[in-house]
Amino acid sequence: MNVLIVDDEDTILKGLAALIAELPEAADGEIFSALNGSEALDILSVRPVDLVITDIHMPGIDGLSLTGTIRYRHPEIPVVLLTGYNDSSYMQQAIRLKAEDYLFKPVKKEDLASMFQRINQRISTDRKHGRFIREDQFDALAYPAKMIMACDLDEGGGERRSQLGNDEMILWMYRKVIYEAADAIEDIYFITASSALDGFNMLIGVGAETHEAADDKLNSLAAAIREFWSTSIKLKISFGLSAISGTAPFRALEKEACSALAYRIHQHSGIYRFASKAALPLSIQARTSLESAIEVGDAETILSELKEGLLRIFGGEAASPLPAVEELLQFLYAQLVKFYPSASIPLFNRIPKLTEKILWSRTKDQFVQLFLHEINSWLEAVVPDHSEYGIVALAKSIIHSRFSEALNVSEVAAAVYVSPSHLSRLFRARTNTTFLEYLTNVRVSEAKKRLADPKAKVYDIASQVGYSDWKHFSRIFKEATGYHPSDYRNRIVGMQATETDI
Structure with missing residues (x-):
């Protein structure tokens, strides 16, 4: 039996996991842990779970809310509620939400064992006559x-x-x-x-x-x-x-x-x-370009060539893109291993993960994004300096070309095929500034240039450098320079405005 334990106290998670591991019903299964309801739902979406044991009192998604969500998403999974409070109102809600059982902290081993025996018997009966199976x-x-x-x-x-x-x-x-x-x-x-x-x-x-x-x-x-x-x-x-x-x-x-x-x-x-179709072969030109980029360790070009290859696949006649994408993946793997032999086993072990990620893609853009996000993590592992230089350099390039838009770290991270948290860490390590600080510096620098024009309105400049609210722009500008935009024009640039800015 696979069990998911949810509690915001790490000591309770470890203690319960140790007790459950000793029970015969859990001997052949896995024990998963989550510190909150959100983590629990993430695990339930990707892992086979037979039983959920959750604390009632947790920040964010509490145990009762989690139980309600599980009843909608995974009605076949029994839920046991865990609490230190002997409150009849919780019992009533537990019954309404069809919780399987209700245990008080601290949990006694004999109570836990008895509960597992009851639930294991019920699960076995349901699976014998039911439809929810592994x-x-x-x-x-x-x-x-x-x-x-x-x-x-x-x-x-x-x-x-x-x-x-x-x-x-x-x-x-x-x-x-x-x-x-x-x-x-x-x-x-x-x-x-x-x-x-x-x-x-x-x-x-x-x-x-x-x-x-x-x-x-x-x-x-x-x-x-x-x-x-x-x-x-x-x-x-x-x-x-x-x-x-x-x-x-x-x-x-x-x-x-x-x-x-x-x-x-x-x-x-x-x-x-399903219809088995021959994969669309990569063109000789595409193979040559991709191989050359891999040989010299040009991660940006590798990603660009792969994206073009994926778009060609989606533009072809094949109904399903998966066979052609697998052929592209096999060629990429062979070339990476050819030039970076030490990557052979680590990359080979990650191929199933990539295949799983793209299986349920709903759109072309989502398919491409998921594929390249995973390949980018491959390149970080095998191409020298890719994470420190290539990703950050590309992110900087995007910021400089799109600073006038309502840009945020998630959008830029998606464009360079990494997670927002990963890009933030790389940015601080490489530039010694946060993503937002770097974006703000670019916008302020550009605003300084435009303030040299005495006819330019401050509210126009604010919009041109990415701020929809000119008052907010003025506050940001003063924090960065010590001057309001108009004062900067008058005192720093040394020009007198010929008309009122605002």
Whole structure:
């Protein structure tokens, strides 16, 4: 049994983990830990969890809110609430939220063991007769024909989403419609998607005696869900169907289903079937340019060539981009290892991580961004000085060319394919300033140049250097120079304004 413990006190996390590790029900499973509700939801989106034990009193998303969210997103996962407060109101809320059990701190080992026995028995019973299973359990199903369907909500529909409420409400409706549609069809299974980006990524399996029966079941399910979702909910939804096999492992069928789902990137919302197609070969020119950039360690050009290669793939006729992207990835890996032999094993071990990241991409831009973000981390590991010089140099270039926009660290980080926190750390290490300080210095320097024009209005200059509010710009300028913009013009530049600035 895989267990997730959530508590804002690290000592309690470690203590509970130690107690649980001694229980026979947890002997073959993993124990995950989270210090708050947000961390817990992140873990639940990517890890197979059989039981959640959460403290009620936590900052941010507390245990009751977390339980409610789990009931919407992962209704198959039992939740046990943990608290040091003997308050009947919490008991009532726990019952309303369908919490599995309720324990008081400090937790006694015998109470924990008793709770685990009850829940393990319930989980075993549910799985025997239910539909929520793990990938290894799907592999163990003895059907002559099995299939996997990848189901996901498509991008867009912002106005309609606002009408329906927040994402939690939409996700609840999404799951409810799918589960109810599945009730009418036998041998349907819901499997945890370890590669999932969010709660809308669902993998649905089917077993049948014949290939035709398996195909009919998933097609009927997809059609029923899509019809209701499109007409009543009025948001777009897509499905990708794997090939049919009685022997192929779950992982292979999952990849086929997601590859079919990726057809939507070209052809928009729909129900798509996996079809094996030859990868689009890289042109000789593209191979030569990429190889040359790798040889000399030019990370910026490597990323640029890869982006061009991805855009060519999306511009081709192949419905699913995944086979062609894999061919591009294989060529990149071979060249990196050729020129940086020590990178062989570390990079090889990261290939599955990259494949998982891009499987559920909803748009071309998201696909490219996820791919290049991971490749950039590869280059940091193998190309000398890339993180210290290449990334920061490129970020600086973006700041100097786009300082007039409402620029922030997240946008620049996305453009250089790293996380905002990583870019912030690199920026401080390389420039001895924060990202915001550097951006502000660029804007103030540019404003100084424009203030040399006696006819230029301060509010116009503020807008031109990236500030929509001229009063805010004036405060920033004074903090940086010691003078208001008008005073700087008069006293530092030595020019008298010919007309009132504001």
